[in-house]
Amino acid sequence: MKKLILFAVLIVGLPAFAQEKPLISSAVIAIDRNNDPKAAKEYIDEAESVISSKSLSEVREKDLAKFYFYKGLINYRIHQSEDPAIKGLDDKALDKALDGFTKLLAFEKQSGKERYTDEAIAQINSLANAIASRGIEASANKNPEGAYEDFLQTYNLKKDVLGQTDTSMYYNAAIMAQQMKAYDKALAVYQDLLKLDYHGTRFRAIKAETGDTVEFLSPRQMEIAVKTGQVTNPMSGGDIRPDLYRSVVYLALDQGDTALYKSSLAKGREMFPENIDLIKAELQLFFDNGEYDKALANLDRAIAADPKNPLMYYNKGVILQNEMKRPAEALKAYEQTLAIDPEYSDALYMTSIIYLDSANVIGDQMNELPISAQKKYKALETQRTEVFKVALPYLEKAYKLSPEDVQVKNALGQVYRALKMYEQAKGLLEE
Numbered sequence: 001m002k003k004l005i006l007f008a009v010l011i012v013g014l015p016a017f018a019q020e021k022p023l024i025s026s027a028v029i030a031i032d033r034n035n036d037p038k039a040a041k042e043y044i045d046e047a048e049s050v051i052s053s054k055s056l057s058e059v060r061e062k063d064l065a066k067f068y069f070y071k072g073l074i075n076y077r078i079h080q081s082e083d084p085a086i087k088g089l090d091d092k093a094l095d096k097a098l099d100g101f102t103k104l105l106a107f108e109k110q111s112g113k114e115r116y117t118d119e120a121i122a123q124i125n126s127l128a129n130a131i132a133s134r135g136i137e138a139s140a141n142k143n144p145e146g147a148y149e150d151f152l153q154t155y156n157l158k159k160d161v162l163g164q165t166d167t168s169m170y171y172n173a174a175i176m177a178q179q180m181k182a183y184d185k186a187l188a189v190y191q192d193l194l195k196l197d198y199h200g201t202r203f204r205a206i207k208a209e210t211g212d213t214v215e216f217l218s219p220r221q222m223e224i225a226v227k228t229g230q231v232t233n234p235m236s237g238g239d240i241r242p243d244l245y246r247s248v249v250y251l252a253l254d255q256g257d258t259a260l261y262k263s264s265l266a267k268g269r270e271m272f273p274e275n276i277d278l279i280k281a282e283l284q285l286f287f288d289n290g291e292y293d294k295a296l297a298n299l300d301r302a303i304a305a306d307p308k309n310p311l312m313y314y315n316k317g318v319i320l321q322n323e324m325k326r327p328a329e330a331l332k333a334y335e336q337t338l339a340i341d342p343e344y345s346d347a348l349y350m351t352s353i354i355y356l357d358s359a360n361v362i363g364d365q366m367n368e369l370p371i372s373a374q375k376k377y378k379a380l381e382t383q384r385t386e387v388f389k390v391a392l393p394y395l396e397k398a399y400k401l402s403p404e405d406v407q408v409k410n411a412l413g414q415v416y417r418a419l420k421m422y423e424q425a426k427g428l429l430e431e
Contacts, residue, residue, distance in 0.1 A: 020059060023047035024067050031074050037086050040074045061111055068107060069116035072100030076127055094130060098157075101127065105161065121161065128157045132169055136217050139176065148176035148185075167198040171240070172217050174247070187251040190244050200240035205231035242268065242275040249281045261285075276305045283315070292323050313337040314347050327354045348398035349408050355391035356411060359384045359418070388418045403431070 027043035030036045047067055051059055059067075076097035081087045090096065101120045108114045135150030151173035158164040170189055177186035193200075203216040205226060214231055216222040225231045245268030252260040265285060268278045279302045286295040299316045306312065317333030320326045331354050337347040362384040369377050395412040402408055409428065416425035 020047045020050040020067065021063050023050065024063055024070065027070050027074060028066070031070065031077065037074060037077050037081065038089060040070075041078060041089055044071050044074050061113070062115070065104060065108060065111075065113070065115050068100050068104035069120055070100070072097045072104060072120065072123060072127075075100060076123060076130075079130065094127070094134065097127060098124075098131070098153075102161070124157065124161050128154050128162070131157070135169075135172065135176075136221055139172075139217055140221065144176040144179035148173050148180060148182070151176060165196065167193060167196055168200065170196075171198065171200055175215075175217070178247070178251075183251050183254050187248060187255060190247045190251065194241070194244050194248065198241070198244070201236055202238050202240055202243075203234070203236050205234045207231055242272045242278060245272070246275075246277045246281060249278070274301075274305060276302055279305065287319070290323075292319055295319055296324075308340055310337045310340040310344050310347070313340070314344065314350075317347070317350060321350060321354065327357065330354060343397075343401055345398050345401040345405070345408070348394045348401070349405070349411070352391040352394040352398065352411060352415075355387050355394070356414070359387040359391070362387065385419065388415050391415055392419065 023043050024047045027040045027047060030040035030043060044067070048071065051064070051067060056064060074097075075090065075093040078086055078089050079093040079097060087093075101124050104116055104120050105124075108117050131150050132154040135147045135154065138144075138146035138150060151169045155166050155169040155173060158166045158169070171193060174186045174189035174193070177183070177189065203219055203222045204213055205216070205222055206212070207214045208229060208231055214225075216225065219236060222231070222234050222236075226234050245264055248264045249261055249268065252258075252264060262285070265278065265281055268275070269282055272278055279298050283295055283298040283302070286292070286298060296316060296319060299312055299319070302309070302312045303316070313333050313336040317330040317337065320333060321330035331351065334347045334351045334354075337344050338351070341347075362380050366377055366380045366384070369380075392415050395408060395415055398405070398408045399412050413425050413428050416422070416428065
């Protein structure tokens with residue numbers, strides 16, 4: 001009886017050491033012969049549960065290779081299915097497919113027996129594009145974290161498995177990293193792209209609602225936006241290296257890497273001397289270093305490249321007025337700003353300050369006169385009043401445009417009092 005009991009125990013125990021093989025075989029039959037992904041999925045998931053419960057050394061090499069490959073194939077078929085019932089079997093099917101194929105490649109490389117390697121590589125070529133498409137969809141759905149992971153995974157998958165360098169996916173990953181404010185990750189990718197000499201292709205269009213330029217990750221994404229009326233004037237092409245340098249420059253500055261900021265800016269300016277964004281970046285460097293002559297020269301280059309940009313004239317005026325004490329030239333720069341944008345509130349205010357400074361100089365001259373010089377005092381007083389009158393419309397317009405600006409409000413109150421417009425000054429205080 002004891003022998004019979006022992007024999008029975010052995011019989012009962014045998015399936016625990018061999019049951020993954022029939023499950024794998026059933027999964028293969030279900031997907032290859034019967035085209036039944038649902039049944040195949042059930043068998044392969046059960047086989048995985050069995051395999052995960054034991055040491056891999058207990059699974060036959062041939063069976064393990066077949067399991068990894070068919071785990072990838074079955075899950076990928078489910079992901080690709082246009083039947084909602086099949087596609088809904090597992091919302092992680094694409095990731096599980098990738099897991100199966102990549103483990104198969106690693107396993108067969110280690111074992112030295114490539115039973116399914118070629119087939120797996122062929123599947124990965126298609127699977128990588130599916131991951132990229134999922135990333136584009138995640139981006140469209142305002143999920144930069146998911147898009148970043150998918151774009152980076154696509155890039156690494158193609159590079160490591162297929163020997164391809166899909167720099168467009170790498171670039172997309174950097175854009176997503178910026179959107180999710182992972183600036184260190186974005187900076188590293190942009191630097192790599194410059195080393196790879198990535199020229200790229202940009203897909204841009206004009207946002208119908210605001211007139212702003214919008215950038216897309218793919219021509220298909222841009223095409224859909226055009227068809228739905230979200231954007232107009234689709235454009236493609238162009239060398240994006242200036243944008244890469246600009247991104248590295250500003251991200252390096254954000255990360256506090258001054259050396260990288262300066263070296264990247266110098267290299268970018270050398271390669272693309274007419275690029276307006278790099279000119280502006282260099283302008284900030286000159287300004288920070290107090291190199292105002294160089295800053296003005298850069299502003300003139302920026303103005304030549306973009307003559308309808310009021311900001312460039314305004315910045316020129318600020319440097320001339322505040323840093324170089326050349327108010328007449330600053331006034332001319334502000335006039336050019338306002339000729340382009342008559343409602344540029346800061347330019348209106350800074351113009352008024354030039355006149356107020358001039359009025360204050362006249363006031364100092366009046367205070368220095370002896371009591372006997374009444375005639376000259378009156379003449380200077382009249383002159384100062386005229387200067388206040390010139391400043392007044394600039395300040396009134398600036399206040400109308402920016403009533404919350406305390407500096408504008410205080411300056412306007414000063415002018416009202418100087419011109420004895422007490423009711424207006426009182427009303428200003430009550431607002």
